Amino acid sequence: MNFIPFDITCYNHLYEKFSYLFEDELINEICANGKLRNFKEDEVLVDIGDVITHMPLVVSGSIKIMTEDKEGAELLLYYLELGDTCAVTLNCCTSAAKSTVRATAETNAEVLFVPVGLMEQWMVKYKSWRSFVLESYNSRLNEMISAIDNIVFNSLEQRLEKYLRDKAWITKCATLDISHQEIANDLHSSRVVISRLMKKLEKNNLITQSRHKVNFLEFMES
Numbered sequence: 746m747n748f749i750p751f752d753i754t755c756y757n758h759l760y761e762k763f764s765y766l767f768e769d770e771l772i773n774e775i776c777a778n779g780k781l782r783n784f785k786e787d788e789v790l791v792d793i794g795d796v797i798t799h800m801p802l803v804v805s806g807s808i809k810i811m812t813e814d815k816e817g818a819e820l821l822l823y824y825l826e827l828g829d830t831c832a833v834t835l836n837c838c839t840s841a842a843k844s845t846v847r848a849t850a851e852t853n854a855e856v857l858f859v860p861v862g863l864m865e866q867w868m869v870k871y872k873s874w875r876s877f878v879l880e881s882y883n884s885r886l887n888e889m890i891s892a893i894d895n896i897v898f899n900s901l902e903q904r905l906e907k908y909l910r911d912k913a914w915i916t917k918c919a920t921l922d923i924s925h926q927e928i929a930n931d932l933h934s935s936r937v938v939i940s941r942l943m944k945k946l947e948k949n950n951l952i953t954q955s956r957h958k959v960n961f962l963e964f965m966e967s
Contacts, residue, residue, distance in 0.1 A: 779802075
């Protein structure tokens with residue numbers, strides 16, 4: 746990975762982002778030991794099967810967390826934004842396991858990588874870090890439960906509408922640059938089924954669409 750070396754500018758940047766989460770001493774340690782990297786949209790941060798040596802912490806932008814079945818079909822689990830980390834990655838960090846998820850930049854993103862070896866030290870040394878890790882586990886667990894509930898109890902049409910709403914919210918943009926095939930991949934469905942449901946949403950005045958572009962009208966009106 747091509748990491749950005751820390752200097753006073755980087756410190757001020759991280760202090761501005763994380764002073765609400767961590768005390769000054771911990772931010773100093775993060776700057777001394779962490780690695781900062783920029784990712785372009787659709788670039789993979791962590792892939793399934795990667796050995797986890799660093800824990801990712803989102804500084805800016807958004808990250809999409811996906812899982813994969815035995816046939817290679819993907820399913821969207823949740824998104825990460827400023828100050829978030831991935832609970833699955835945290836678990837891999839603590840058990841020295843390989844990643845079971847794929848983390849991809851949903852938008853251009855800046856991510857801080859913290860060495861696994863420091864996580865347990867900071868859990869003991871810093872109350873703010875301990876609270877952050879435990880709250881991250883709880884938040885991501887609730888999001889995965891919500892994702893499972895969405896699959897089990899909601900129709901694909903309802904899941905599609907929620908997916909578009911969430912994507913508009915995450916990207917802060919009502920116009921989504923996305924194809925029907927990409928949507929199908931994220932929702933573990935087929936392009937034909939998604940295309941049919943997209944036409945229905947368009948007929949119901951929830952969206953307008955053109956080639957590889959979807960306008961989510963609810964977001965545009967809010």
